Amino acid sequence: MMRALWTAASGMTAQQLNVDVISNNLSNVNTTGYKKQRVEFKDLLYETLSRANVLEGEGRPVNLQVGHGVAPVSTVTAYTMGNLEKTDNPLDFAIDGEGFFAVRDANEQIAYTRDGSFKISISDGEAKLVTKEGYAVLDDGDNEIYLTGIDVNSLSVGPTGELTYIDEDDVVQSLGQTLQVVQFQNRDGLLKTGSNFVSPSSASGEPILEMDIENKSTLMQGFLESSNVQVVEEMVKLIVAQRAYEVNSKAIQTSDEMLQMANNLRR
Structure with a gap:
């Protein structure tokens, strides 16, 4: 009994x-x-x-x-993908696919997120692309993305993350940086760390840049991915x-x- x-x-x-x-x-x-x-x-x-x-x-x-x-x-x-909600905000990005954005957190470690609601942070006269927490968004070379002297409303992001803007002469210029989007061999092995971030583990494998992957994600500007x-x-x-x-x-x-x-x- x-x-x-x-x-x-x-x-x-x-x-x-x-x-x-x-x-x-x-x-x-x-x-x-x-x-x-x-x-x-x-x-x-x-x-x-x-x-x-x-x-x-x-x-x-x-x-x-x-x-x-x-x-x-x-x-x-x-x-699974959540619904894509149109926001018309040029700093909102959604990932259609299996990718993750890369950011540098307060501990100088790289974290990954599906939350593409980015902001502009002004420090020492420099405008930088950051998350809501103030973490720097990274390009495919692990460099921070600066938008100093650029009209944010003219910022444009291509399907694979290329950043361009329109200058004072209405000419499209390349920023020379691409948003870093990565994938993992085993997403189930990722560790949720809070604040919409995940970190890799030995089970998930190391992040793989999408340029090295055949099945690439597509970035959509002016959209956000809602919860699934x-x-x-x-x-x-x-x-x-x-x-x-x-x-x-x-x-x-x-x-x-x-x-x-x-x-x-x-x-």
Whole structure:
């Protein structure tokens, strides 16, 4: 009977984590470039009470085993595309494909993001392209992108990230820089670090510049990628998780009542 108590308790713990992940998805339904997650589970160790044993056509053809519950094993990120929302802001960029923008964070480390809502930061008279946090956006040579003396409204970005602008004589000029967009061999191995950023790990592999990839992404200026969270889908998952949690609690209650009956046999 004690086995049932611990098994059901493992189910309640697993469903609690499941609800935590679903809640995080729902809370980020309006987060630019957010990618939803789901929890994967595995069953735990089995106790074999009787093994299958067939000799010369006779014996038990099946095993008698009892499991010990469930445990969460991983959270998987779904990198499906979110809807593209038109903003008409020349500093908003969306990636149609599997790429990530590269930025330099406060620790001078390179981080990656799908959030292309960039801004202009003025420091010491220099205008620099940055994220909302003030992190510098990088070109394909890991250099910061400066827009000093350029009318931001005339800035244009090509499908593969080439930066151009219109000068005072209405002539299109190249900035000489290209937005860095990279891909990873295994996006599921990326580590989410918050603020819409991810960092590579040994599981994801090193970032690969899109110029070295056949299946390139396309940049779209004046658009932002919305979250790929589907509210109705998450609500259904939430209801299922709640019912599973409730059923496991009922199993604990039933086990407790059966133990109480067994204890009362001596009276």
